[in-house]
Amino acid sequence: MQHARSADGTPIAFHRRGSGTPVIVIGGAFSTAADASAIADALSEAGFEAVTVDRRARGDSGDGPADARERAPFSPEREAEDVAAVIDAVGGSAVLLGHSSGALVALLAAAHGAPVTHLFLSEPPMRFGLDEPAADLPERLQSLVDAGRTREAVLTFQREGIELPEPMIEQIAASELMPHLESLAQSTVYDATIAAATSDPDERMLHLRVPTTVLLGAETFPLLERAAPMLVERMPSAELVRVPESRGHSVDPAATAAIVAARVR
Structure with a gap:
């Protein structure tokens, strides 16, 4: 395990396995780096350096600078900065593979200028203004x-x-x-805040010049079935790829690693 220091001083824990182009895996709600071990193994076997991350306030990562007397107010940009810090620590550029709310974080990081060479957004929970949760x-x-x-x-x-x-x-x-x-x-x-900020993505997110693959599995939530094609319709750099092996809002490691390999190589 290693730590990157985010822009606000927060230590962000990450794990590396394999060698090759770094692929940073960003998990969704309630997930930690440990939950991405299977996809990390599959990416490593496919010839990548898999980097799994404990997002802010999870696992071995911090929630603000260790020496801070109190936590500063959160904004979605903090998690974008966390990803940028990890990218810097693993070589200065990387592929991002985000799942669920982790896909929203990946998109935010790229939109804020992180050096991302390819985005893989797995079932991003965007609502596009429809049936949004309560603002509070x-x-x-x-x-x-x-x-x-x-x-x-x-x-x-x-x-x-x-x-x-x-x-x-x-x-x-x-x-x-x-x-x-x-x-x-x-x-x-943090997940609720990020979801609200990205649910109806702005022009900066939609018009990235980063090749983007939106992944959609089978037997998933209706919201996600609707969101993936809507995002691709609005995002010129994006393609939609169905992953039938990924079921029930999960990521099939082998199938997903094969999709990443086919596009990054």
């Missing part, structure tokens, strides 16, 4: 976290931010996974 969701989540009500923050984000079915939320709440999710509660504030 990030604020309410932060209030819950600040009050120590991390369980409620997690469930509120799952219900309002991700819109999981209630039976699935109840199943997760009763599972052994719940304590781990609670440890990531602060990150729900």
